[in-house]
Amino acid sequence: MTGVLPSQRLEQMISNGQISGAPAIIPEQIQPASLDLRLGNIAYRVRASFLAGHDRRVEDRLKEFEMHQIDLTDGAVLEKGCVYVVPLMESLDLPDGLQAVANAKSSTGRLDLLTRTITDGGAEFDRIAPGYTGPLYAEICPRSFSVLVRPGMRLNQIRFREGQAVLDDAALRALHTSDVLVNGEALIDDGLGFSVDLNLDSTDLVGYRAKPHTGVIDLDNIGYYDPAEYWEEVRCKDGQIILDPGAFYILVSREAVHIPPAYAAEMAPYLAMVGEFRVHYAGFFDPGFGHSAAGGTGSRGVLEVRCHEAPFVLEHGQVVGRLVYERMSEIPQQLYGSGIASNYQGQGLKLSKHFAAPA
Incomplete structure (x- = not known):
């Protein structure tokens, strides 16, 4: 199948x-x-x-x-x-x-x-x-x-x-109609587009920027490291930030996305022509991401952003990536976030699991 x-x-x-x-x-x-x-x-x-x-x-x-x-x-x-x-x-x-x-x-x-x-x-x-x-x-x-x-x-x-498992735009629109994939308007163009959130509720903290000179991170240490020793806070009051060349940022998507149990997804770049920065497409989105028994509720996507040659102004709501949805051959017996160690279900702006929660 x-x-x-x-x-x-x-x-x-x-x-x-x-x-x-x-x-x-x-x-x-x-x-x-x-x-x-x-x-x-x-x-x-x-x-x-x-x-x-x-x-x-x-x-x-x-x-x-x-x-x-x-x-x-x-x-x-x-x-x-x-x-x-x-x-x-x-x-x-x-x-x-x-x-x-x-x-x-x-x-x-x-x-x-x-x-x-x-x-x-x-x-x-x-x-x-x-x-x-x-x-x-x-x-x-x-x-x-x-x-x-x-x-x-x-x-x-x-x-x-x-075989061919990727949903084309027509199939993706039909899926969104029957099983909501994203809160708000769905931007469907060679995948499901998502944008950056620089206007978070009740805070001006919109992201983190990696410090250039830090200590070693032992990957076995979970919830261990003080974020302040490794990250600078990125704050925003006017809906835009300037990305510095060579710097690495953790930001969050404006949309809460939903992966139904019969589908999986992969993060991909949105436009090859946007050469000033890249959203690092680190991982797969497993079946069940952002899903609940009552239906799709959605989880934010964390964005790993690296700026390239020139400083670049990133604005609230700017489309920065897309999710490419694929059909599963069968629904998995175990879904993401349901009885397994899923670190990022229901996430918002969140560093990797190695860091303690910010004070």
Whole structure:
């Protein structure tokens, strides 16, 4: 059946060896529509980011670009501004007709921790061709903060798809009519558009900007770090802020979005022509995000924004991204936010789970 594979199908793939892990995959890795991937025991510090390329292996390309190896067994720091390649504990043996796409997890993106999946023979990041058999690797580049990592940490995730699952605009409008996807007017143009909120209720705090010189973040520490040591508050009284080149911001969408149980979504850039800044499309939106038993209530989308070459004025209500909706092949047995550890259900403006709640 066409669509994104749900958790129960992922369990079947693990059982029949189409997805394997060393050590064995644990139940906590299985999400409603994706599988978390685990870091292995070694990180390779490389001179530059790379793709394997047609008929070439990542292992062979590492010999060209490797600077040194880092043993992660007892924990090791991946330094800001450096590029690393880490073999993952999972490998694939996909049948023909089944493709995969990977993406950084939400908490990874909120730390500005660029994490992409590469494969043998791969010509694109995060895209795994139908029938791929072989290992998986994570390319990791900390952009704002140095991080302490260990084997088994889960920074990225993978989703599997049979056939064409993406909803076109006509199907998306029909879905919004039957099962409201967003509060307010739905801007549907090659996906569901969303905008930035710079006029939050009862506060002028609209976001956070990463400080340039901070301490290391241990990714195992949850609710631990003081936000003030790592982030500057971004306040706004007139509906606009100026983004500084090279700076990283956490902002929030104006819209509360809803992913019905039979669908999944992925965040994508809105317009390629808007070159002054980029909304980092860190994660997947699982079935059930912003959903309640009584119907869609919606959750805000957190925006990870990086400005490029020139200062840029960002204004309240400006469209900055879109959600691309996909059909599930089946409704997952477990939905996001329903009995599982879902950190961002019902969220507003929120830093990653590693930070304590602001005072």
